[in-house]
Amino acid sequence: MDFTAVFGMWDAELFRLGPIPVDHLIVTQWVIIALFALVAFFATRRMKMVPRGAQNIIEMLIEKVDGFFGGIIENEQARWRVTPVLCAFFVFILLSNYSGLLPGAGSVEGFQPPTGNWNTTLALALCAAATVQIIGFKQNGMHYLHRFKNPINILEEVTHPMSLMLRLFGNIFAEETILVALLALAPFMIPSAIMGLSVLLGAIQALVFTLLTASYIGSAASKGH
């Protein structure tokens, strides 16, 4: 286990699960998923007709994701199908981004936001691309293949996930790098200001990734192709 004392390179192996190595990043992802699952479990354990407390949060999350991102998808059937996927993207990216705001994130070895690593963002972009293709085939059947007659469209299917991956990684990695650099240079006040901006940036990046995915899904699901 070699910890390189450089930010961004700490996605080193923490332990092995059998033959499979588990990195620090993966443990952070597990914690994020466990946190969300706990909140969702307790919020929806006893659902009430008039929502109260955490039930409001989960209901609002689903409804807002469906209303805001799902609104882009014209096909109602596809929209309802992908709402949970979009919701998962949004929650995962948002919580991952915000995990970088916790004290020590990016500065303590092994603790950094998962979205600050392009292996994670690549996996998310692959999930988005797979969802786009699955919905495209589900809604249009084999007619969906006509879309690939044009080479530009094939190129588009590659550039879309690549842009999703690089955008998210670039933004979060840059933000974390700046934070760490500022914390080392001026540990008082200035990093706090950047952290305030990071709250906004984290939400915006989660929003942009989900919105673009919804847009690609909407485009694939529409009958025009």
Next chain:
Amino acid sequence: MRNRKVFWSSALLLSMLMVLGLAGTCLAEGVLHEASGETPAFPNLYVIGWTLVDFLILLALLYKFAFNPVKAMLEQRTHTIEGNLEHAETLKKEMEQLKMEAEAALIEAKQESQAILVRAQKSADDLRESMIASTQEEIAAMKVKAERDIADATEQARQQLREDAANLAILAAEKLLERSITDEDNLKFVKQFVNEAGDLVC
């Protein structure tokens, strides 16, 4: 409100101090490192694979604990709202029916009260007219009686006057003749005189 602001400001300040304290400690211990800006190793297939698995787990958990319960609740809420709306519609129709019935009853009551009023007015008029008629009859009867009484009294007075005049005439004749005449003898002359005089007097 002010207390809340103070509380949150204090919490924020304390958090910042804790962050900075931790950063300082880390820096002193040599745990914290300066950023070099070098990008992470790529591609790390294990991280990519784990992230895919984690995302699918999150999706499954989201379906299980968030999406399905919320969807079921939304459907239930939709049914409840629809049921309530239908119930409200039924109630509204019932209310309209009741309102129409109440209005009809009101109109009927008004008509009935109008009829009662008219009847009362009529009976009052009848009563008044009958009372006027009976009063007039009574007045007429009283007038007739009074006239008759007057006539009787007049006749009685006339008779009394005649008798008084006869007596006066007798007294006067006695005085003139200076002798007593029997009543029976002179009554004849007196009555003749009185009749002639009475016609002149009355």
